Amino acid sequence: MASPYSKELLLDMYRKMYLIRRFEERAGQQYTLGKIAGFCHLYIGQEAVAVGPVEALRPDDYMLSAYRDHGQPLARGSDAGMVMAELMGRDTGYSKGKGGSMHIFDIEHHFYGGYGIVGGQIPLAAGMAFASRYRNEDRVTVCYFGDAAASQGALHETFNMASKWKLPVIYICENNRYGMGTAISRVAAVPEIYKRASAYDMRGEPVDGMDVLAMYEAVKDAAEYCRAGKGPVLLEANTYRFRGHSMADPATYRTKQEVEDERKGDPIPKLRAYIQKQGLAQDDVFETIEEEVNAQVDQAVKFADESPEPSLDELWRDTIVEEGEEDVRPRERVLGQKVNWPTYPSGKELKVTWDLEPREQAEAADKKAGLVR
Amino acid sequence: MPELMYREALNQALAEEMERDANVYLIGEEVGRYNGAFKVSQGLLDKFGSARIIDAPIAELGFTGLSVGAAMVGLRPVVEMMTWNFAILAMDQIVNNAAKLRHMSGGQLRCPIVFRGPGGAGGRLSSQHSQALEANYAHFPGLKVIAPATPADAKGMLKAAIRDENPVIMFEGERLYAIKGEVPEGEHVVPLGKADVKREGSDVTIITWSRMYYFCMQAAEELAKEGISAEVLDLRTLRPLDEEAILASVRKTNRAVIVEEGWALAGVGASVVDIIQSKAFDDLDAPVERVTGLDVNMSYAANLENATQPDAPKIIAAVKKVLYREGA
Numbered sequence A: 001m002a003s004p005y006s007k008e009l010l011l012d013m014y015r016k017m018y019l020i021r022r023f024e025e026r027a028g029q030q031y032t033l034g035k036i037a038g039f040c041h042l043y044i045g046q047e048a049v050a051v052g053p054v055e056a057l058r059p060d061d062y063m064l065s066a067y068r069d070h071g072q073p074l075a076r077g078s079d080a081g082m083v084m085a086e087l088m089g090r091d092t093g094y095s096k097g098k099g100g101s102m103h104i105f106d107i108e109h110h111f112y113g114g115y116g117i118v119g120g121q122i123p124l125a126a127g128m129a130f131a132s133r134y135r136n137e138d139r140v141t142v143c144y145f146g147d148a149a150a151s152q153g154a155l156h157e158t159f160n161m162a163s164k165w166k167l168p169v170i171y172i173c174e175n176n177r178y179g180m181g182t183a184i185s186r187v188a189a190v191p192e193i194y195k196r197a198s199a200y201d202m203r204g205e206p207v208d209g210m211d212v213l214a215m216y217e218a219v220k221d222a223a224e225y226c227r228a229g230k231g232p233v234l235l236e237a238n239t240y241r242f243r244g245h246s247m248a249d250p251a252t253y254r255t256k257q258e259v260e261d262e263r264k265g266d267p268i269p270k271l272r273a274y275i276q277k278q279g280l281a282q283d284d285v286f287e288t289i290e291e292e293v294n295a296q297v298d299q300a301v302k303f304a305d306e307s308p309e310p311s312l313d314e315l316w317r318d319t320i321v322e323e324g325e326e327d328v329r330p331r332e333r334v335l336g337q338k339v340n341w342p343t344y345p346s347g348k349e350l351k352v353t354w355d356l357e358p359r360e361q362a363e364a365a366d367k368k369a370g371l372v373r
Numbered sequence B: 001m002p003e004l005m006y007r008e009a010l011n012q013a014l015a016e017e018m019e020r021d022a023n024v025y026l027i028g029e030e031v032g033r034y035n036g037a038f039k040v041s042q043g044l045l046d047k048f049g050s051a052r053i054i055d056a057p058i059a060e061l062g063f064t065g066l067s068v069g070a071a072m073v074g075l076r077p078v079v080e081m082m083t084w085n086f087a088i089l090a091m092d093q094i095v096n097n098a099a100k101l102r103h104m105s106g107g108q109l110r111c112p113i114v115f116r117g118p119g120g121a122g123g124r125l126s127s128q129h130s131q132a133l134e135a136n137y138a139h140f141p142g143l144k145v146i147a148p149a150t151p152a153d154a155k156g157m158l159k160a161a162i163r164d165e166n167p168v169i170m171f172e173g174e175r176l177y178a179i180k181g182e183v184p185e186g187e188h189v190v191p192l193g194k195a196d197v198k199r200e201g202s203d204v205t206i207i208t209w210s211r212m213y214y215f216c217m218q219a220a221e222e223l224a225k226e227g228i229s230a231e232v233l234d235l236r237t238l239r240p241l242d243e244e245a246i247l248a249s250v251r252k253t254n255r256a257v258i259v260e261e262g263w264a265l266a267g268v269g270a271s272v273v274d275i276i277q278s279k280a281f282d283d284l285d286a287p288v289e290r291v292t293g294l295d296v297n298m299s300y301a302a303n304l305e306n307a308t309q310p311d312a313p314k315i316i317a318a319v320k321k322v323l324y325r326e327g328a
């Protein structure tokens, strides 16, 4: 049967997944060399969970994640050198080296950050979706979080509001089965995270997170549902991280056998096998892509290596917005490239037409209760 | 100039700013159909509709975080905390997200948002409902913290806070809402970060903010009868502190008493003392005194509750101490 996906799309997915894999391997090396410090959480094994959704979304849809946050911005088109520079704490990083590995922000590509407090980004995403609804835009927000984050109160408070107010937000739980060293099954009364949606009358589904096409389809469908104003969606991407929780974790809480078994489901060879089986590309094409990406990542490491640390003046910037101060546009600042930057309607232009709780609805409830106001 | 209650002044500020800028919305518990737990949002639902005056579920962390997210992408939320005691549940979103977004993003993002509600003792409510928590927030870079005492300042500073490009924490007071004062109509904007000499004097500076201001004024009047001229400096903004105003007044009077409703340890007053001793030590004729809430939890019983808080007699005693007129 012919593939319903174009060759371009499939090869683009392959390139992006391979880029993340290669980037993360090199980041791990740089960590071992002492050039990256602190917490560094690699995405190896979970690439499909970033790439499928990115391909299914519009470039101007909002996206944000937890601290395991190198994969999504790379998939969205962030400059690999500037991400690597951020990991190394350099002035040329996306946040001038102030955020590091856990806090990648690339607003130009609508990637609104990596967050270090488990579950802390979940309400933010609902708020970004709220803003879209408030302004009557058909944009969706996609928010990643881990399986362990699903136990946070923030998630439950947010799901309640997101569903009640039908906010256009897609939550993607990256269930890699562990929160640090704790298996989700040990601490969750219901380890199937997608089921939590049902408590809030919200759509929730499991997805094979090791299959980039399954992720693509799930998010394409969810985005359509959100854009149609039907409310939020929870997708549970069942995935696995091949490496430890962070570079500091030898992962002794799981067996070698388990990791080996899971590696058989590696999403990258899986996509390659699919493309080859479809007869859309053969070895030479993949070799070319891999060589190009390897060179791109080598260049990224070189760029970061050769970049200076931030100047000490930077200590006093970016805490309070001073009167009239503009936002920093990283690629413009670092590479001198003109970039598109989000703009918002002024308070005079904006017309809010959304009726969040229609009066009739509220009055009907009053009437039912026999209440006269 | 019309006389308004503190709550009416806030209402006016909200209505004017929402009229001026459709990006401004108000969210909180009971702000809509109930017209506000303390009636600050009276009539606003009818005026602005349910997407701009939003009755939130009891989920402080959730609706606070949601609004921080909305502010990241261009809206200008005003988040009403029913009281600041309950906002402790939301502190993660304020401290770890709102205060740090600009920093973590290296200047790519801004977070123009106001968190406001009553702080301080309520009145016969015991310990969970009677806390002056402003020192907690004053600690964090990335936030601005304001605590106006008068209706005029309440209006002008809320308007300034809504227009500010940063997260602003606003402490009002359950026992301030019914206080009356003259309030300028229309475009009355009081800049943040500026203290105000509310009463001029030459013998001693009494430094304070929020509800304690009224005890300080009462004390100053009593002291005047004894020939002691007290200057009352209302800080109004606690982050950033108006160092210039503090130093100018102390250099003039050479003595200072700081009055704070909250606890002494790590209080805002401790930082004011630090500013004075490090920058005006040679101007001082006496050690700086502090009058604070007692270092205990607030009780329900009327006599215990009263004894826990600063009042005019305690302030008068402290003033006499720095003037070496104890027992006089």
Ligand SMILES: Cc1ncc(C[n+]2csc(CCOP(=O)(O)OP(=O)(O)O)c2C)c(N)n1
Binding pocket: A068, A116, A117, A118, A145, A146, A147, A148, A149, A150, A174, A176, A178, A179, A180, A245
């Ligand atoms: C509120 C909070 N508690 C604890 C931590 C420490 N911590 C960092 S990551 C982590 C595990 C989270 O696991 P999960 O949500 O499954 O994401 P994963 O790392 O597997 O991607 C913990 C406990 C934290 N950063 N924040």
Ligand SMILES: [Mg+2]
Binding pocket: A146, A147, A148, A174, A175, A176, A177, A178, A179, A180
């Ligand atoms: Mg996990």
